[in-house]
Every structure is written in structure tokens, then in C-alpha cells.
Amino acid sequence: MSPAQAERIVPVTNMPTIASARYGKENVRVYKVQKDAETGIQTVTEMTVSCLLEGQIETSYTAADNSVVVATDSIKNTIYIKAKETSVNPPELFAATLGQHFLDKYSHITSAHIDIAIHRWTRMTIDGKPHPHSFYRDGEEVRSVSANAYKSPAKIEVASGIKKLTVLKSTGSAFHGFVRDEFTTLGETWDRILSTDVDCTWTWKAFDSLEAVDDAKDKFDPAWSGARDITMKVFAEDDSASVQNTMYKMCGQILDKVPEVEKVDYSLPNKHYFEIDLSWHKGIKNTGKDAEVFAPQSGPNGLIRCEVTR
């Protein structure tokens, strides 16, 4: 700290205390291509990365002491360099590698918090064959990963997920038997539309080192495709009594499929589709069993959440 900075520390009683602080770069957009020279097949990954650091950084807030600050610009540069130096797949291992780097490199950084959203680039099929280097965006769904790396005690927490997977079923969903009192107007239904934007996260048992994450690297992709398949299969096939009950079944199946996962959570909006009474026009029947034209609602929506552990 320079003498000028030291002077700025005003010795007041009841000086406000930093309760917690972290900083870094978010919305770092990265694209990586992998080229197979033999086959000519290229594989692409596009992601948005956030990286926040914690440690002995309080004086940067309280005393204008930038000597403890790894510039957020350098954090962004590090993300690019690590993407070049190491594989970005599976993203769980890349996130953990990035987090561990900041702990190893800077003695005063005690934890690193990495969030990655992987955007979809699905390979095109042209004349029935997978195209070697052309892709399309088949939806806004993202695969998400977070890694929280801690120096002492050494630990890397990894969570994986699916976000923004929009699904709808046109029947096979009911909702009845709920509380009826003087606040209730909703009718019971044995047949309704069910639609949601899937937000699902599965949290792995904590890893004690980067090597332990590396040892598990072959489990991450199958867990993601398994969780995605389970989400869609249960959504489609469950004779749903409620969002609550259907999501609980999804959680249970993911816990069964991936023994290394200790917790699964879902956060599901219930995106309502309202029946429209059209009887005012020539007596048209469009309610109950005759309902065909509905009004999709932008809001309000239900929001149903749960965390399920073993």
C-alpha cells in the first residue's frame, strides 16, 4: 500500500465492515473449434463464462488498495488462455480447471466461482448425413455448469444443469383436490395443458481436488444426457397430478441414475394456457372437452421449486 493510500484510511470507530465480497468478469463469450485433421470433422463449443474471486481483497474496497486486485480484464484473458490450453469439454472439468488455476496462481485468492452456460450448436444433417462443419441453433436451451473451488480446506463443488428447455404437453395433466376456501376461484381440472421452462440442477458430491474432478470426467456428459432424457420422458409419460408431483419423480430418477449426485433441484414455472369461452359467437363450443383454442399467458405464472436429496 502506498503512503498516499495509507493516509486515506480514516481511523473512525464503527467503520463499516465488509461482510462478503467477490468480483470478476461475467458474460465472457467464448467459442472453441476442434478440428480433426484426419476426418475433416470439426466440433464446436460456444459458451458464456462468469468468474468471480474471493480472498484477501477487502482493502481494495476499504482503502483503495488495488495491489490485491487481479484485474477483471486479466480474468477474462485467463479464460481465453485456459480455453486454448485445455479441453473445454466436459464443461464441468473446464470450470473446475479454471477455478483451481486462480487458487494456485494467487496466494491471496481463497475461492473462485465459475459459472458456464453452453449454447446449442447442433450438427446439421445434409442429404441424410452429418455435416462435418455446419450447425444450427435448435432452441435457447443451455447446459449449465458451476464450479466453486476453495483453497482451505481444499474442495471443489460442482453442479450441472439444464436451463431454458421449453416443453409442453397438450393433455395428460390434472390439478384437483387443492385447498378450496373464500380465496379460491380456480376450477378443478382432470385434463389441462402443462408447459414449463425446465431449470434443473444436479449437485455432485464435493470433490477434494482437481484430480478427483478429472477422474470423474467420463461421468459428466452421460449424466447430462441422462437427466435431459429423464426430464422429457417423465414430463411426457407421467399422468401428472401436479407440477410438484411430476418434478419430484424426475428428481428421484436422476438420483437413481447418477450415484455420485447428492442433490437434484428443479425450478419450474407453470405457464398457463387459459380456455376461451367463444359461445358468444354463434354458440361455438370451446370449453371443457371441446376446448381447442386457448390463450397462452405471459404472466402471472406459477413457480414450483424443490430440492431432493437421498
Ligand SMILES: O=c1[nH]c(=O)c2[nH]c(=O)[nH]c2[nH]1
Ligand atoms: O401443478 C400445479 N400446482 C400448483 O400448486 C398450482 N396452483 C395452481 O393454481 N395451479 C397449479 N398447478
